[in-house]
Amino acid sequence: MILNPFIETTDLSFSYRTGSSNAVRALKKVNMQVKLGELLAITGQNGSGKSTLARHFNGLLTAREGKVLVDGLSAADKENTAAIRRLVGMVFQNPDNQLVSSIVEEDIAFGPENLGLPPAEIRERVDWALDTLNISNLRRESPNQLSEGQKQLVAIAGVLAMKPRCIVLDEPTAHLDPRGRREVIENVLCLNRIEGITIVLLTHFMSEVVNCDRMIVMDKGEVKMEGAPCDVFRQGEKILNLGLDFPVAARLSAGLRRKGFPLPDHIIHIEELIDSLCQLK
Amino acid sequence: MELTKNITLGIYLPGETFVHRLDPRTKIIASVILIVLLLFIRSYEAYGIFLIFTAAVIFISGIPPGFALCGLKPMLPVLVLMWIFQLFLYRTPGSDVIFSWWIFSATDTGLHMGNLITLRVLFLFTVTTILTLTTSMVSLTDGLENLLKPLRKIGLPSQELVMTMVIALRFVLILAEELDKIVKAQMARGVAFDRGNFLQKTKKIFPVFLPLFINAFKRAEELIIAMESRSYTGGKGRTKMKTLHLGRVDLAAGLLIFLFSALIVFIIVSIQPQI
Incomplete structure (x- = not known):
C-alpha cells in the first residue's frame, strides 16, 4: 500500500554562506523519497543536515543544485510554493516561537485564515483539529498557560487545520518532558494511522524511531542508512559510529545474546523482547 | 524581581x-x-x-x-x-x-x-x-x-499592523519570563541588582537587555519561518474565522x-x- 513517492529529492545539495570562504555544505547529493502514507523518521546527530533537508520539503529553502519534487511539483519553481505549503505542513522544535495568537483556537485558525477560506469552514476545521488531537478543552485558553506538550499539540493542530497531505515535524519533542513527549508522539502516530497523513519525523530519540515505518540516518549531509528500523538497528556498530544509539530493547537483547541467550537480532520493541523472552525455555 | x-x-x-x-x-x-x-x-x-x-x-x-x-x-x-x-x-x-x-x-x-x-x-x-x-x-x-x-486603499498596511499587535500581545509575557530568567541567572553569578547608586544600577541593566534583545531577534526569525510555512503572505487574501x-x-x-x-x-x- 505504501508505494508512491510523495516527496522526492534527486542529487540535492545545499550550502550555507555560499560565496564566502567558510561555506558549509549542509547537504551533499541527497537522494531520498517520502512515500505517500508512510511514517518516516529522519535521524542523525546535530549538524547532520536533517533540518536543512526537511526545509526543502515545503519550500522554506529552495534547491540550487539538484531537484525536489513534492507531489510532482518542482519546489524550485516559485509559483509552486503556495501549493506546496498547502500540501506539506511543518511543526518546529520550540512551540512558543510558532504560535501567533493569545487564544488557542484563534491560533489554530491562523493557517486556514491565510488560505482565505470562508469563516464557517475555518470554524469547522478548527473544531476538527481540536477534536482530532483531543484538546477541545483548551480552545479558549492562552498558550502561555499551557504545558510545553500542550503547546506543541496546539502547534500541530494549527498545521492540521490546513489539511495537509504530509506533516513534517522537526524535533517536536526536544523541549518536552517525558509526559509531553508521549502525548505528542501518540497523537502523531494517530494522525498517520487513522487520518492517513504522511508523517516525516525528525528526531534524536530512538524510542520514537522504533514506531516508524522506515528510517533514514543522516551524517555530514549524506544519507548513510535507510530502511525499516528493525533492519537498520540490526547492522550493529555502524549506528554508534554515526553518533546515535540503539533503542532500549535492541541494546538489551544484544547484551543478552552476548551472554548466550538465543534471541533474534531484529528486536527493537519492548513488547517483542518480552514475547521472545517468554518463549525461551 | x-x-x-x-x-x-x-x-x-x-x-x-x-x-x-x-x-x-x-x-x-x-x-x-x-x-x-x-x-x-x-x-x-x-x-x-x-x-x-x-x-x-x-x-x-x-x-x-x-x-x-x-x-x-x-x-x-x-x-x-x-x-x-x-x-x-x-x-x-x-x-x-x-x-x-x-x-x-x-x-x-x-x-x-x-x-x-x-x-x-x-x-x-x-x-x-x-x-x-x-x-x-x-x-x-x-x-x-x-x-x-x-x-488599505490609501496604502496603510492595516492588517499587517494589527497582526503585529496580536503577536506583540502574545510575546510580551514570553519576553517578560525570559527577562526574569536572565536576571535570575545573573543574580546566581553574583550580580546584586539592588545595590549601588543610580549610575551603578543603570550599568547593570545593559548586560540584561543585550541577551534579551538577541533572543528576541532569534525568536522573531523562528516565528517568521513558522508563519511562512503556515502560508502567511501578508494581509492580502486572508479571511477571518470570527466575523x-x-x-x-x-x-x-x-x-x-x-x-x-x-x-x-x-x-x-x-x-x-x-x-
Missing part, C-alpha cells in the same frame, strides 16, 4: 453586561467620539453632564468604581504638577490675581485652565479604561482590524452616544464661554 506577575496588559474584566455585549467596533468608535468631545469641552456644566454619563456607563458595565480609578494612582503626581503649572503660568490679559507668593502669582483664568485640563485628562483616562476593562484584547484587535480595513456582527445593542448604544454628543455639542456652542 517577579516581573511576570505584575504585567497585566489591558486588564479585562469579563462580564455579560450591556457594555460587554457591544461589538468592539461600536465601543472603539464611541470612545473616539467621547475623546474628541472632551477636547472641546471648556465648561463645568458640560463636564458635569459628562461625569453623569461616565458614571452611568461604569454602573451599567458592573466595573467596581474603585477599580476604574485605581489605575489613576501612578498618574496623580503628574496631574497635580500640571494643575500647579497651569495655575501659576497661564494667564490672559485682564485676568485677576487671586493669590501671590514671592515671584509667583496665580490668576483666576489660570485656576480655571488648570481645573479644565486636569478634568480633561481624568476623563480621557476614564473613557479608555472603560474600553479596555470591558473589551478583551483579542476583540479589540479584531475591531481595530475591521475599522482600519478601508485605509463581527452589529446587533440591537449596538444600535441602542449608537443612539445613546448620538443624543449625548448632541447635548454636549449644544452646550459647547451655546453656553460655553469662548476662550
